[in-house]
Amino acid sequence: MKILVCISHVPDTTTKIQFDEGGGALNKTGVTFVINPYDEFGLSRAIGFKEEGKSVSITALCVGGPEVQPTLRKALAIGADDAVRINCQPSDSAFVAHQIAKYAEGKEFHIIFTGKESIDYNGAMVPGMVAEHLSMPFVSFATKMDLIDEEHAVLHREMDGGDEVVESPLPMVVSCQKGISEWRIPNMRGIMAARKKPLSVVSPQEVDEYISTAKFEYPPAKGACTYFQAEETDKLVDALIQEGLI
């Protein structure tokens, strides 16, 4: 069974995010770049299938320049069997989805995993577009996935107030939400093995760009906090009623 795990090289948003004055580009100084945490769920689930005794080969794929190489090596250290870098900048979601789809075409992957969204753009559009390009079924925000056989899977899909249980034929695209698996920490052996696993670089296909970023800036700063004393709950309530909030 061939599994493609699409990973995105993203800034760790728990660290400080800064933008350059004027140009408004992301200031990369001191920023830690990581595998998009939701993509890691897909990688981990794929490794889980291996641990369940299924014959699985896992390819980690990333669209990006040479700077994403360490992120791909990390995916190998966690347990992917090989990695591929499509050598271009990930211009926008539609561009990236098209690059992924063109790479995957004809390679007969049974499952294509992505995260539910990336933590830099929070778009959640890539997996559905990949599925449409490749004419595959797509289950979004999957919180659970089990294989019935090599041609069918049963998944839980996150919905408002609960999960929907769905059955899907393979091959399919799955975007991963928390719950589908646990994150894995690469051990020393995995890190050593990663150095020898194949990491190939391929040229991008001719694909249009759909969105360009003019700039980034900080959200408007919050005004000061209005404090009330612990005994002044009635004043807080008055303020909230005044604002029409309760």
Added chain:
Amino acid sequence: MSILLFAENSQGTLKKSILEAATYAYDLAQKLGVELEAVSVGQVSNEELEKLGTYGVSKVHIIRHEKLNAFANSAYGAGISKVAKSIDATAVVMAQTYNGRAVAPRIAVKLDAAPLSGVTSLVEPANGFQGQRMSFSSKGVQTFQTLKPKVVITVRTNSYRISENPVSISLEDFNFVPSELNLDAIAKEILKTSEGVSLTEADSVVSAGRGMKGPENWGIIEELAGLIGAATACSKPTADMGWRPHHEHVGQTGIQISPTLYIAIGISGAIQHLAGVSSSKNIVVINKDPEAPFFKIADYGIVGDLFEVVPKLIEAIKQAKVTN
């Protein structure tokens, strides 16, 4: 040229988030000087669909088929795209619901459109479209320019105020038969884990964290939420410890919400939690630690013991309800 709204229904009802998207779509149509039309797929009454007339929709194209009673992203995407092409839609607009996020990318590919998900403000027509939306888990605002003439827009829930723009509305059946190709997962059952107000759609949310000391103390949170018609939420550690169900966990790796009112009780405000709630319009923080980071983004704050403050808050609200 026209704007097409995908009027998603939930068990035959058009929810608040759909009306927000309708208002957005109407405003966009006005900017472009074109008609706003809508497409409905699945089981919903004509009477319910006529309500869209109040929000500026002049025509609804209705797709009904026994195979389309349950949402299926490939089949729905194909049907909506067919309607979009038939009315030469420049933009397809929908609410950023779970289903919206599953079908929008399908439509974007079918129409060769730029996908703009999670917009909170109206885009400007400008060689395509220009606009702004949140990025970097709400830490940044992106100003973008689309490079294709068409767009598919998902409107973030609870971010665009509903307004009424009544027009006369006509309903028309639209012929669409889903393809024989089995490109969809089949929904088998729903595992409901919560009743009441859904977290992502709630206007008000009462959230609590480790300061609560244990799951047995959550009664005051539930009472407060019930009083103001709010949904309940929790921080990651409390979900991980099993004090609260995982679907209540808001934060970077949980659910991201932007309610009008977010009341945070006994939550310090770690970056990962803020990433899930920082775009809430009004934030109230109750915490005994004056240095709690949450106060930095709070609109209102009380430094105090939540076990004393929250019951007093409940009493104060009950009093206010009596006098009003």
